[in-house]
Amino acid sequence: MNDYHITENGPATTIASKHPATNNFFSPRRFGRYCAKQIHEWKRGLLLQFFSLAGIYTILMFLYHPSDGEAPAITSTGIHILIWFGFFIYIAKSGSSLAEQIGRRSKRVLYLAVPASTAEKYIAHLLWTLILYPILFFAAIIVAQYASEIISSSIRGEVFNPGTPLQGMLTVWNDLYSLSTIIVWTISNIVTFTLGATLWQKNSFLKTIAALFLLGIIIIFFYTIFVGKAEFGSLFTYIAIGNYFENFKSIDLLWIINGVTIIESIILGYIGYMRMKELEINETKR
Amino acid sequence: MLQIDNLVFSYHKKKNPIFDGINLSIQPGAVYGLLGKNGIGKSTLLYMMSGLMFPHKGSIRLDGVEVKRRLPETLEKIFLVPEEFDLPAISVDAYVRRNSVFYPHFNRDQFNRYLTDFELEGTSNLAKTSMGQKKKYLVSFALATNTPLLLMDEPTNGMDIPSKSQFRKVIASGMNEQKSIVISTHQVRDLENMIDRIDILEGGRLLLDADTGTITSHLRFVKGVGEADTEGALYKVSTIAGYSAILPNPTGEESPLDIEMLFNYAIEAPDNLQRIFANPVK
Amino acid sequence: MQFKENQTIYLQIAERISDEILLGRYDTGSRIPSVREYAALVEVNANTVMRSYEFLQTQGIIFNKRGIGFFVSPDAKHKIKEYRRNEFLKNELPRFFMQLYTLHIPMEEIDSMYRQFIENLTSNPSNQQS
Numbered sequence: 166m167n168d169y170h171i172t173e174n175g176p177a178t179t180i181a182s183k184h185p186a187t188n189n190f191f192s193p194r195r196f197g198r199y200c201a202k203q204i205h206e207w208k209r210g211l212l213l214q215f216f217s218l219a220g221i222y223t224i225l226m227f228l229y230h231p232s233d234g235e236a237p238a239i240t241s242t243g244i245h246i247l248i249w250f251g252f253f254i255y256i257a258k259s260g261s262s263l264a265e266q267i268g269r270r271s272k273r274v275l276y277l278a279v280p281a282s283t284a285e286k287y288i289a290h291l292l293w294t295l296i297l298y299p300i301l302f303f304a305a306i307i308v309a310q311y312a313s314e315i316i317s318s319s320i321r322g323e324v325f326n327p328g329t330p331l332q333g334m335l336t337v338w339n340d341l342y343s344l345s346t347i348i349v350w351t352i353s354n355i356v357t358f359t360l361g362a363t364l365w366q367k368n369s370f371l372k373t374i375a376a377l378f379l380l381g382i383i384i385i386f387f388y389t390i391f392v393g394k395a396e397f398g399s400l401f402t403y404i405a406i407g408n409y410f411e412n413f414k415s416i417d418l419l420w421i422i423n424g425v426t427i428i429e430s431i432i433l434g435y436i437g438y439m440r441m442k443e444l445e446i447n448e449t450k451r
Numbered sequence: 452m453l454q455i456d457n458l459v460f461s462y463h464k465k466k467n468p469i470f471d472g473i474n475l476s477i478q479p480g481a482v483y484g485l486l487g488k489n490g491i492g493k494s495t496l497l498y499m500m501s502g503l504m505f506p507h508k509g510s511i512r513l514d515g516v517e518v519k520r521r522l523p524e525t526l527e528k529i530f531l532v533p534e535e536f537d538l539p540a541i542s543v544d545a546y547v548r549r550n551s552v553f554y555p556h557f558n559r560d561q562f563n564r565y566l567t568d569f570e571l572e573g574t575s576n577l578a579k580t581s582m583g584q585k586k587k588y589l590v591s592f593a594l595a596t597n598t599p600l601l602l603m604d605e606p607t608n609g610m611d612i613p614s615k616s617q618f619r620k621v622i623a624s625g626m627n628e629q630k631s632i633v634i635s636t637h638q639v640r641d642l643e644n645m646i647d648r649i650d651i652l653e654g655g656r657l658l659l660d661a662d663t664g665t666i667t668s669h670l671r672f673v674k675g676v677g678e679a680d681t682e683g684a685l686y687k688v689s690t691i692a693g694y695s696a697i698l699p700n701p702t703g704e705e706s707p708l709d710i711e712m713l714f715n716y717a718i719e720a721p722d723n724l725q726r727i728f729a730n731p732v733k
Numbered sequence: 734m735q736f737k738e739n740q741t742i743y744l745q746i747a748e749r750i751s752d753e754i755l756l757g758r759y760d761t762g763s764r765i766p767s768v769r770e771y772a773a774l775v776e777v778n779a780n781t782v783m784r785s786y787e788f789l790q791t792q793g794i795i796f797n798k799r800g801i802g803f804f805v806s807p808d809a810k811h812k813i814k815e816y817r818r819n820e821f822l823k824n825e826l827p828r829f830f831m832q833l834y835t836l837h838i839p840m841e842e843i844d845s846m847y848r849q850f851i852e853n854l855t856s857n858p859s860n861q862q863s
Contacts, residue, residue, distance in 0.1 A: 187524035195523060202549040206539035274533045277503050280526035280553040446503045482778055616776060623772035626779045644742055644777040674739055705741045
């Protein structure tokens with residue numbers, strides 16, 4: 166039935182041509198193309214996020230702006246807390262954003278069908294949340310820093326003193342422990358919420374938080390039963406200074422916590438990857 | 452090329468399986484019409500053929516590789532046009548530039564030709580176009596990727612009448628001897644004269660898997676004839692223009708296949724149909 | 734393209750191409766559209782159109798230059814008429830005779846009517862068909 170020859174139309178005849186063996190796990194070239202595809206498809210959404218973040222922090226810094234203008238708003242502890250709090254929420258939301266790509270069947274179909282490996286799709290997502298979204302976040306903070314100063318000097322006539330970009334935020338770089346803790350927490354955060362996205366696609370973010378909350382309660386519950394410490398308050402002191410760790414300095418113990426977090430991230434990350442490999446179109450849930 | 456062996460699948464363990472031992476071989480150079488009633492599992496079968504759903508038993512292989520592994524080398528040989536899908540909020544041009552790189556045989560000229568055939572102008576935001584428009588863009592892109600296997604799930608749903616005609620033109624000109632196209636539909640009229648091979652899905656099995664030549668050598672289709680001419684008919688309906696009927700075809704004389712009638716007959720008398728096609732024509 | 738009810742599609746397409754050749758849309762020796770182009774034109778599967786082309790080829794109406802396409806044979810018009818003549822004598826005429834026989838129409842009556850018809854045709858050249 167298929168012995169007709171339509172040679173006038175060129176393109177068809179090229180199909181049989183050989184091309185080099187495909188790397189089915191990870192090909193840098195294909196990965197690059199995949200990232201380029203995603204960033205172009207998300208351009209509009211990312212810009213919107215950037216301006217929303219910049220807007221929110223401009224308002225916050227404007228409200229926090231000290232009237233004497235001696236120090237820029239960004240150096241205040243309140244703003245620091247808000248920035249770090251916002252950062253972790255934003256990164257967690259970004260981790261959960263995978264659920265948007267795979268949640269609705271109408272999107273999931275095309276997501277799964279893109280000829281890139283599961284590893285490439287998964288790594289791309291982790292890299293976006295680890296690199297792209299933090300850059301976007303802090304760039305928005307810098308914009309907010311200047312914008313809030315401009316607004317407060319023009320509206321309230323206060324001294325224009327934006328300070329250096331991210332002034333006071335960068336002390337983490339001076340201290341290996343703080344820096345590694347922030348990185349480890351960020352990774353753990355991303356991996357956990359990504360796993361959450363592979364488990365629940367509807368309200369993924371809230372469900373992951375609820376699951377973490379539940380997990381915390383269970384841990385404390387078993388802890389109080391088996392270790393016999395009735396007061397919750399002593400839990401932290403117990404971990405931090407703990408009877409079993411008398412020989413350690415507390416800083417060593419925190420390094421151990423970081424180490425444990427990394428191992429936990431690897432395990433959760435691997436589970437997330439396996440979940441992605443087994444992701445199907447679920448015909449019953451439309 | 453694509454080989455389905457003893458495919459078994461059910462949504463609920465206790466209920467009847469929706470696929471109960473399906474065997475099918477898809478060969479290049481043909482348009483396959485996957486027909487079946489609504490909810491019979493046509494979409495599910497297409498998802499499984501593209502590796503987006505996994506069989507409970509049996510295997511689906513493309514060039515010897517299990518499609519459910521979703522290896523890039525497999526995915527780049529398949530294009531699925533789902534019944535419903537979202538396109539990103541970018542221009543047609545950007546979409547093509549960012550997505551065509553994954554398909555080694557993509558041809559931009561072909562794509563432009565299909566857009567012309569569909570009378571599409573191009574848009575700056577694909578996400579904002581109607582479902583019918585999205586379908587036309589994706590069908591154009593799908594054919595231009597020149598993947599050996601092209602799967603389309605109810606492609607004419609959401610298209611207006613002129614678009615359905617354009618669709619047939621585009622498929623006819625986008626087809627070649629290295630491709631196989633599988634089109635699922637319950638609106639068989641839309642695909643009249645487009646199909647080489649008919650696969651009817653019913654009751655978890657393929658009731659019929661035959662090319663049109665085989666069908667018309669077993670069965671004779673008549674239309675607008677008097678009642679006397681429908682003597683011994685396997686299936687007949689009365690229309691304004693007279694009777695339309697499916698008759699046995701002892702002489703092997705060729706008649707124009709009427710897919711809709713064949714489909715109705717298949718659903719009405721599945722056992723008879725299978726008995727007819729179990730015997731080869733002499 | 735509107736298809737007739739009881740003739741196979743590939744023969745109807747072959748008929749259509751023959752008509753187009755007779756009307757001079759495709760000159761003798763010139764290339765006719767590719768299978769794919771024609772398939773798109775009539776919204777029919779390319780394999781069906783290929784069958785039409787193969788049929789026309791066996792009738793000697795078109796010929797295939799491998800790698801270039803299909804061309805109208807030098808004596809295509811003659812071949813088409815010859816084919817149609819044979820088809821008419823084989824299929825239509827017996828039916829026609831059957832009607833004459835059952836309706837008791839004498840051959841003489843038909844003969845005079847036919848002469849009249851030819852006369853009208855030649856006196857009014859605009860009715861003439863190729």
